[in-house]
Amino acid sequence: MxxxxxxxxxxxxxxxxxxxxxxxxxxxxxxxxxxxxxxxxxxxxxxxxxxxxxxxxxxxxxxxxxxxxxxxxxxxxxxxxxxxxxxxxxxxxxxxxxxxxxxTAMRTGAVSGVAADLLAAPDARDLTVIGAGGQAPDQIRAVLAVRPISSVTVAALTRESAEACIARVDGEFPDVRFIASDEPRAAVAGADIICCVTPSTEPLFTFNDLKPGAHVNLIGAYRPAMREMSGADVARARLFVDDVEAVAAESGEIIEALETGGLVREDLRTLGSALATGEMGHDPARVTVFKSVGVAxxxxxxxxxxxxxxxxxxxx
CATH class of the missing domain: 3.30.1780.10 (ornithine cyclodeaminase, domain 1)
Incomplete structure (x- = not known):
């Protein structure tokens, strides 16, 4: 045996x-x-x-x-x-x-890379990551694997924590300009891609802070009390989720939008369905949002x- x-x-x-x-x-x-x-x-x-x-x-x-x-x-x-x-x-x-x-850091980064590859501008140059914890470096690595990013802004509660996050990855990307910030709302202005990896219970920015055609990955908030954008703002975007049942039960942004009528469940389209049909891609006139609570x-x-x-x- x-x-x-x-x-x-x-x-x-x-x-x-x-x-x-x-x-x-x-x-x-x-x-x-x-x-x-x-x-x-x-x-x-x-x-x-x-x-x-x-x-x-x-x-x-x-x-x-x-x-x-x-x-x-x-x-x-x-x-x-x-x-x-x-x-x-x-x-x-x-x-x-x-x-x-x-x-978890690697696969969470990877799903952001998959979403950005499908939905972000093909020539996206500017990435903003909000959050400087353990998930943030792989958000950077994944997006840079699928887009020709030349500038990365890391925004956190303190500039020191943003700088510490940058120090973990800047040596891997010598041709990329890294910027530390403690002002998340200012950091998203003009960004082509935004990745949020925080356990925030309050929105980090508003829809109006984003430029047309921006793509947002909402990755950090995974419980009903958490939210990185408001439900109303998420409902204004071209929205994709990792799993309908999971986000309807666990995502604070989605639950809020469903409860207030900004969204109905039929509005929740999975990233997997968009990938399978191949009919979705970047829309320069619209903001896209991918919401993930993490699925097994x-x-x-x-x-x-x-x-x-x-x-x-x-x-x-």
Missing amino acids: ALSRTVWFDAEQLRTAVAMSTVIDRVREALIGLHEGEFEIPLRFAPGVGNFLVMPVRHIASETLAVKSLSANFTGRRPALSGTLTWEEWHTERHIGADAAEA VQDWALMRALVDTTAVAGSD
């Missing part, structure tokens, strides 16, 4: 093993697969006020399972996210585990990328 094999990837090993461009490709494929019914994915378990998250997903055809468990603490703990992401296969005894905080297929996609690109032995 063959021996089982359990392999663990810590944060550094995971990032070394899988390129952001590969994760973007796998997340794109997984979102299309989600639209086409290829996954069994229950609504995630978030007990209490969201201090813990458990996110399972099964890919039906391959009989593979990814399960992520996280603790989320935004009250000063570093890192704010901590946990494990595991991969199981029905046909082998192989078990693969990875650092969930690093995995993104975790599955990252682990699929890890399995595909790494020689990990298993049992037959």
Whole structure:
């Protein structure tokens, strides 16, 4: 009888093993697969006020399972996210585990890259990231993987935290100009792409602060009490979501827009459906918004990328 094999990837090993461009490709494929019914994915378990998250997903055809468990603490703990992401296969005894905080940052960056690749101006040059925590660097890496960005502004509560975030990534992109800001509303003016990665409970800017044709990724707020734009402003945009059931239950922006009548559920179009049909793209006259609360297929996609690109032995 063959021996089982359990392999663990810590944060550094995971990032070394899988390129952001590969994760973007796998997340794109997984979102299309989600639209086409290829996954069994229950609504995630978030007990209490969201201090813990458990996110399972099964890919039906391959009989593979990814399960992520996280603790989320935004009250000063570093890192704010901590946990494990595991991969199981029905046909082998192989078990693969990875650092969930690093995995979440990478796959969350990747979904922003997928959305920006579809919806942002092809010649987008200016990126603004609001938030300087653990998720922010991969937002930068992912958008720069799909667009010819020449200027990146990081806006945070303090200029010092924005500068610290920039210091984590500027060496990777020597030809890009980085700017630190403590004024989010000013930072979005004129930006081609905006990525929001905060646990904010109040809107960070208004629709009128954005230029026509801007694309916004709302990634940070994942509970009903959180919002990075107002529901009214989100309803004014050309809107896409990662999963209708998930955002209707968990996104403060979407819940507000639905409750006030700015949106109806039929207005919620998934990014996967837009990718599958190929009929959507950049509209220079309209602001586009992609709202994600995070769905488990993104975790599955990252682990699929890890399995595909790494020689990990298993049992037959």
